[in-house]
Amino acid sequence: MNFDFKQDHFSLFGLPRRFALDAGQLDSAWRTVAAQVHPDRYASAGDAEKRAALMMATHANEAYRTLKSPLARARYLLLLTGVDTREDTNTSMPADFLMAQMEWREAIGEAKDDHDVEALEKLARELHRDAAALQQQLGVALDDAGDLDGAAVLVRKLRFLEKLEQEIGDAIESLLF
């Protein structure tokens, strides 16, 4: 098959280059591409061809994972337009957002100390709502307003929430098992 490693992930799956995404469309497009490049199809091929197929399959999987996750998709869209989200180096988040982060951490710590799984699950639900609201704002910033700097801030915020989600999950796990 013809496989262009230079084309972006959206083109690879024949999807419009935007944040709003039809998850079902992505899934079926990925299945089609994955089937075309599956290493099993190249079982009797030469080494070079096998290697190429493996690279294509890896690339397709990576592209799928990137588009599937709202955070990774937004980061990737920004990267395509030349905006680095600087999640490793940009430490200047809005003060109220950071205050809220500290409060989240405190609430998680308290619930964990109290062995209160219900409270942790409640926090997880609240976090989920906050994340959904940020994702909606990302859609507006990227697809409608073309506000790339605003979108980069939203990506950094979502990254914090992703970490919180992980911590809540770890806390629940530590209490249940």
Place this chain on the structure above:
Amino acid sequence: MAYSEQVLDHYENPRNVGSFDKGDDSVGTGMVGAPACGDVMKLQIKVNENGVIEDAKFKTYGCGSAIASSSLVTEWVKGKTLDEAMSIKNTEIAEELALPPVKIHCSILAEDAIKAAVSDYKQKHGK
């Protein structure tokens, strides 16, 4: 990953944990956060009439290296002028704590926190 002795010392006996009244005129507050690891750091300085930092407090949510970096910085800034505090480099923090490369961002966070605290203080005083 093994922490250095210096990190463990600050982590187990953190210096200057706590906070000042944010509204106090002599207090500068810096809040920073690192998206990649989710660490959040609040660092406050108390400045006397001669422009010298006489006390500092911090509160950090994060890994041992982030806590050690902020603890160390609160010790270092005491007795320093604002300009001297602004010149603290993350490389000095990383070196003092023997941070491995993957933890350098913790020292960057501490440098940014002290800079933010000094800026907040200067802003309050119209400088």
